[in-house]
Amino acid sequence: MQIVVTLDCVDTEAQAGFWLAALAPLDYRRGFDGPPYLSLVGPAPAPTLLLQQVPEPKQGKNRMHLDLDLGAEDLAGEAARLERIGARTLSCEQHERGFRWIVLADPEGNEFCVFATPPGGVPMK
Template structure:
């Protein structure tokens, strides 16, 4: 079984550039390409991120989003790295049940979280 997460976007090449750089610490690379799709593949068992070109821009809040654990306790440094790649910081650091996270958005406005799990859980 494989999990594929599909992300609608206006510009698959621009989004691929952002997401490949953002996911570089996790080992993602380009995979299948065939308009309107472009896939980004991580090492098993990581899910594939499938970019799908659509004609309309994002509207409203995501109904589903990615939570990314980059295995760092310095969330500010990770958010700063993502901002240099073109992300926008949406929220200040939040915490609940030992989890800490910051909400950011990719260049087309798709929200995702950068998080640090409680030390008792370790890295995801």
């Protein structure tokens, strides 16, 4: 069994560059590349991120988004790293039930979050 998360994008190459840099702490790499698809794969059992080229730019809010635990306790520092590679921060750090997160957008405007689990808490998996 495998989970593949598909992300529509106008420029798959540019998005691959961003997402590979964003996911570097999780050891993602390029996988299948056959237009209109380009896959980014992590170590098993990590889901595959499939970039699908579409002609239209993103419009409106995502109905689904990625939540990334990149192992950073300093979420502001992680958001700054992501901004340096092309992300845009959409919210300040938020807290709920011990979880902390920051909402960002990739270079094409797709929302995602970086988060940290509560100290000593149960990870999401």
